[in-house]
Amino acid sequence: xxxxxxxxxxxxxxxxxxxxxxxxxxxxxxxxxxxxxxxxxxxxxxxxxxxxxxxxxxxxxxxxxxxxxxxxxxxxxxxxxxxxxxxxxxxxxxxxxxxxxxxxxxxxxxxxxxxxxxxxxxxxxxxxxxxxxxxxxxxxxxxxxxxxxxxxxxxxxxxxxxxxxxxxxxxxxxxxxxxxxxxxxxxxxxxxxxxxxxxxxxxxxxxxxxxxxxxxxxxxxxxxxxxxxxxxxxxxxxxxxxxxxxxxxxxxxxxxxxxxxxxxxxxxxxxxxxxxxxxxxxxxxxxxxxxxxxxxxxxxxxxxxxxxxxxxxxxxxxxxxxxxxxxxxxxxxxx
Amino acid sequence: xxxxxxxxxxxxxxxxxxxxxxxxxxxxxxxxxxxxxxxxxxxxxxxxxxxxxxxxxxxxxxxxxxxxxxxxxxxxxxxxxxxxxxxxxxxxxxxxxxxxxxxxxxxxxxxxxxxxxxxxxxxxxxxxxxxxxxxxxxxxxxxxxxxxxxxxxxxxxxxxxxxxxxxxxxxxxxxxxxxxxxxxxxxxxxxxxxxxxxxxxxxxxxxxxxxxxxxxxxxxxxxxxxxxxxxxxxxxxxxxxxxxxxxxxxxxxxxxxxxxxxxxxxxxxxxxxxxxxxxxxxxxxxxxxxxxxxxxxxxxxxxxxxxxxxxxxxxxxxxxxxxxxxxxxxxxxxx
DNA sequence: CTGAAAGCGCTTACAG
DNA sequence: CTGAAAGCGCTTACAG
Numbered sequence: 001x002x003x004x005x006x007x008x009x010x011x012x013x014x015x016x017x018x019x020x021x022x023x024x025x026x027x028x029x030x031x032x033x034x035x036x037x038x039x040x041x042x043x044x045x046x047x048x049x050x051x052x053x054x055x056x057x058x059x060x061x062x063x064x065x066x067x068x069x070x071x072x073x074x075x076x077x078x079x080x081x082x083x084x085x086x087x088x089x090x091x092x093x094x095x096x097x098x099x100x101x102x103x104x105x106x107x108x109x110x111x112x113x114x115x116x117x118x119x120x121x122x123x124x125x126x127x128x129x130x131x132x133x134x135x136x137x138x139x140x141x142x143x144x145x146x147x148x149x150x151x152x153x154x155x156x157x158x159x160x161x162x163x164x165x166x167x168x169x170x171x172x173x174x175x176x177x178x179x180x181x182x183x184x185x186x187x188x189x190x191x192x193x194x195x196x197x198x199x200x201x202x203x204x205x206x207x208x209x210x211x212x213x214x215x216x217x218x219x220x221x222x223x224x225x226x227x228x229x230x231x232x233x234x235x236x237x238x239x240x241x242x243x244x245x246x247x248x249x250x251x252x253x254x255x256x257x258x259x260x261x262x263x264x265x266x267x268x269x270x271x272x273x274x275x276x277x278x279x280x281x282x283x284x285x286x287x288x289x290x291x292x293x294x295x296x297x298x299x300x301x302x303x304x305x306x307x308x309x310x311x312x313x314x315x316x317x318x319x320x321x322x323x324x325x326x327x328x329x330x331x332x333x334x335x
Numbered sequence: 336x337x338x339x340x341x342x343x344x345x346x347x348x349x350x351x352x353x354x355x356x357x358x359x360x361x362x363x364x365x366x367x368x369x370x371x372x373x374x375x376x377x378x379x380x381x382x383x384x385x386x387x388x389x390x391x392x393x394x395x396x397x398x399x400x401x402x403x404x405x406x407x408x409x410x411x412x413x414x415x416x417x418x419x420x421x422x423x424x425x426x427x428x429x430x431x432x433x434x435x436x437x438x439x440x441x442x443x444x445x446x447x448x449x450x451x452x453x454x455x456x457x458x459x460x461x462x463x464x465x466x467x468x469x470x471x472x473x474x475x476x477x478x479x480x481x482x483x484x485x486x487x488x489x490x491x492x493x494x495x496x497x498x499x500x501x502x503x504x505x506x507x508x509x510x511x512x513x514x515x516x517x518x519x520x521x522x523x524x525x526x527x528x529x530x531x532x533x534x535x536x537x538x539x540x541x542x543x544x545x546x547x548x549x550x551x552x553x554x555x556x557x558x559x560x561x562x563x564x565x566x567x568x569x570x571x572x573x574x575x576x577x578x579x580x581x582x583x584x585x586x587x588x589x590x591x592x593x594x595x596x597x598x599x600x601x602x603x604x605x606x607x608x609x610x611x612x613x614x615x616x617x618x619x620x621x622x623x624x625x626x627x628x629x630x631x632x633x634x635x636x637x638x639x640x641x642x643x644x645x646x647x648x649x650x651x652x653x654x655x656x657x658x659x660x661x662x663x664x665x666x667x668x669x670x
Numbered sequence: 671c672t673g674a675a676a677g678c679g680c681t682t683a684c685a686g
Numbered sequence: 687c688t689g690a691a692a693g694c695g696c697t698t699a700c701a702g
Contacts, residue, residue, distance in 0.1 A: 002453070002455075004695060004696085005695065005696060005697095006695080014672075014673085015672070015673045015674075016673090016695090016696080016697095017672075017673055017674080017675095017697080017698080018671090018672060018673070020696070020697055020698085021672085021697090021698090024697080028671060028672085029671070029672080030671060030672090033671080033672080045453070047449075047450060047453035047454050048454070048695085048696075049454070049455050049694090049695055049696070050454040050455050050456035051386075051389045051390045051393070051395060051455050051456070051694085051695080051696090052390055052678095052694070052695035052696040052697090053695080053696060053697085054386045054389070054390070054696095055386045055387055055389070055390035055678055055679075055680085055694085055695080055696070055697095056677085056678055056695075056696040056697045056698085057678085057696080057697065057698095058386070058678065058697095060386060062434065069420050069423060069424070070420075071420065071421075071424075071634050072417070072616075072634070073416075073417070073420050074409070074413040074414070074415075074416035074417035074419070074420060075413050075417060075616040075617055078409040078410050078413045078416070078617070079409070080409075081408075081409035081413070081416040082407070082408070082409035082410060084409070084435075085404050085405075085406070085408050085409055086406075088404060088435065088437065089404070089406075089437075092436075092437065097434050097436070097456065098434055098435055099397065099432050099433060099434035099435070100419075100423060100433055100434070100435065101427075101432070102423065102424075102427065114382075115382060118337070118380070118382035119382050119383070119384070119385040120337075120384050120385050120386050121385035121386070121432065227620070227621070227623055231623070253620070253621060256621045257621070260623070263598070263599075264598075281407075281410040282410055282413070282617050282618075283617075283618070283621055285562070285588070286562070286588060286591045286592070286618055286621065288562055288566070288595065299406050299407070339679060339680085340679065340680060340681095341679085349688075349689085350688070350689045350690075351679090351680080351681095351689090352681080352682080352688075352689055352690080352691095353687090353688060353689070355680070355681055355682085356681090356682090356688085359681080363687060363688085364687070364688080365687060365688090368687080368688080383679085383680070384678090384679055384680070386678085386679080386680090387678070387679035387680040387681090387694095388679080388680060388681085389680095390678085390679080390680070390681095390694055390695075390696085391679075391680040391681045391682085391693085391694055392680080392681065392682095392694085393681095393694065
C-alpha cells in the first residue's frame with residue numbers, strides 16, 4: 001500500500017540499491033542518476049520506512065533519556081525537562097530522535113536500563129541523575145553502552161558525565177558581593193545533606209575566606225523546603241544583632257521567602273540588607289525588586305550532554321570523560 | 336555477537352517460531368515447551384531485538400508526542416511536560432515507548448508531521464496544542480493516523496481531542512465564592528485574546544449572572560504577563576471605590592502579584608478582600624497565606640490523552656471523539 | 671558508476 | 687501442538 005524503495009527504483013529506472021545510495025548520500029552515483037532518483041522520490045512522495053532502515057542498518061538513530069518520572073514531576077523539577085529540551089535540540093540536529101523512559105517503577109533493580117541496552121531500541125542514552133542507581137551505572141559500564149550522565153556521580157567511575165560546577169557558582173556569588181563591597185555575608189541553604197547546596201556554600205565560604213572575610217557560622221543556616229521553616233530562619237537571621245550585610249540564598253524559593261520577610265520587617269534592599277540567589281527559575285519572575293542571580297544554564301547542560309553523546313556516537317574512539325558548564329551572574333536590584 | 340531467537344531455539348530444542356510464539360503469548364504452545372523456552376531465555380539473558388520486532392510486526396509500539404520546544408520551555412510551560420508525564424504513565428503501561436518531537440523549527444509547514452506519519456517510526460501521536468498548525472491537522476485527517484490532540488481545536492474538525500473545561504472552571508470559582516457569601520466579584524485575566532482566560536471569565540460571569548449577581552464591567556480587567564502591568568491593575572482595582580469583595584485571578588502569577596499588592600496596601604485577606612486563583616502550579620507554593628485554588632489536573636489530561644490513544648490503537652474501530660477533564664477546588668485561606 | 675543478491679532478526683500464515 | 691519457509695523493506699559488501 002505505501003510506497004517502497006522498489007517503487008521509486010522502478011519509476012526512476014534504476015535498482016533499489018541505487019536509490020538507497022542516493023538517499024544515503026553515496027558519492028559514487030552520477031549526477032544524472034541522482035537527479036532522476038530524486039525526482040521519482042518527490043513525485044511518489046516517498047519516505048523510507050524507518051523500521052526497515054533501523055533494522056537494516058542495525059541502528060535506530062534514537063536516543064533514550066532515562067529519568068525518574070512521577071506525578072507533578074514537571075512542577076517539582078522543571079530543570080530536568082529544560083535539560084531534556086537542551087539535549088533534544090542538539091540531538092535532533094544530528095538526526096536523532098529522542099525518547100523518554102522512567103525507571104522509577106522498575107519491578108527489579110536495573111530493569112529499564114537492562115531492556116534499553118539489550119533491546120537495541122536506541123543507540124545511546126542520557127541518564128538524568130535522578131535515575132542513576134548503581135544498577136544503572138553497572139549495566140552501562142559492563143556493556144560499554146554509549147551514554148552521558150547528567151550530574152557528576154560522586155564516586156569514582158568510568159562513566160561519562162556533564163555537570164555544572166556549583167562550587168564555582170558559590171565563588172561567583174562571593175566575587176560579586178565582594179566587588180560590591182559586602183564583607184559580612186550570610187547563607188541560607190537547603191538541608192545540610194543537600195549536595196548542590198553544600199557545594200555552593202563551599203565555593204562561597206572558600207572565596208570569602210580567601211579574601212580575609214571569614215563567614216560567621218551563625219550566619220550560615222541550613223533550612224528546608226517549606227515556607228514557614230524558611231521564613232522563620234529568615235526572620236531570625238534578619239533580626240539577629242550580627243545580621244550580615246548580604247545574604248546568599250541557595251535557591252530561588254528561599255529568595256522569595258527572604259524577600260517577603262525583608263518586606264514585612266520593613267527593611268530596605270539593598271541598603272539595610274542585600275541578597276542574591278541562585279537559579280533564575282522557576283520563581284524569580286515573581287520577585288520585585290528583581291534579585292541579583294547566579295544562574296545556571298540548565299538548557300546548555302542538556303546541550304552539552306546531547307553533543308557529547310552525539311559526537312561519541314559518530315566517532316566511537318572519542319574519549320570524553322566529563323564536561324562542566326559555567327554559572328552566569330545576572331545583576332538585579334538587590335545587591 | 337548478541338543472543339538471537341535462534342540461539343534460544345537451539346538451547347530449548349525447538350524452532351524459532353515456537354520461541355516467538357512463547358514470547359508473544361500464543362496459547363497454542365504446550366506448558367512443557369513454554370517452560371523450556373522460558374528457561375533458555377533466562378539462562379541466555381535473551382532480549383528480543385526491538386528493531387527486528389518492529390520491522391517484522393510492522394509496528395513500533397512507540398508513540399510520538401509532538402509539540403513546540405524552545406529554550407526555557409520547561410519554565411515557561413511546565414504544564415506541557417506534566418501532560419507528557421501523564422501520557423507517559425499510561426502509555427508505558429500499555430507497553431508503548433514515548434518519543435518527543437518538536438515541530439517549531441520545521442523547514443516547511445507540516446514537515447515533522449509528514450515525516451512522522453510516513454516514516455512509520457511510531458504507531459500514533461499525541462499533539463500538544465502548541466504544535467497543532469493547520470498543516471498538522473490536515474495531515475492527520477488525510478492519513479487517518481491514530482492521534483489525540485491536547486486542547487480543543489476551536490474549529491470544526493474530525494480530530495480526536497482531550498481538554499479541560501475552562502468554562503466549568505469559571506463556574507466552580509463562582510460557585511465557591513457565592514457559597515462563601517461573596518456577591519461582588521472581580522476578575523483579573525490575561526490579555527483579552529487569551530483563550531483560556533476568556534473561557535474562565537465566561538463561566539464565572541455566566542454563573543454570577545445566573546445567581547442574580549451581575550459582575551460590574553469595571554471590575555473585569557484584562558491584564559498582561561509582566562509584573563508591573565499586573566501590579567498596577569491590581570492596585571487600581573483594590574483602591575477603587577467600587578472594589579469587589581472577592582477577586583478571581585486567571586492564573587497564579589497574577590495571584591502572586593495581587594497578594595503582594597494586597598499586603599503593600601495593608602489590606603487583610605479575606606476580610607478586606609478575598610481572592611482565589613486558577614492553577615496551583617507553578618507559583619502558589621510561594622504564597623502566604625495559602626490561596627484558594629481552582630486547579631486543573633494537567634497530569635490527568637495527559638493520562639486521558641494516553642489512554643484514549645492506546646485504546647484506539649488496540650481497537651481501531653473505537654470512535655472516541657473527545658474527552659474533558661474536571662477542575663478541582665482547593666480551599667485555602669484567602670476566601 | 672550501477673545492480674544482483676545476501677542479509678539484518680524477527681513474525682506469521684500455512685502445513686502437518 | 688510444532689516447524690519450515692516466506693516475508694517485512696531496507697543496506698551493503700561484492701562483482702562487473
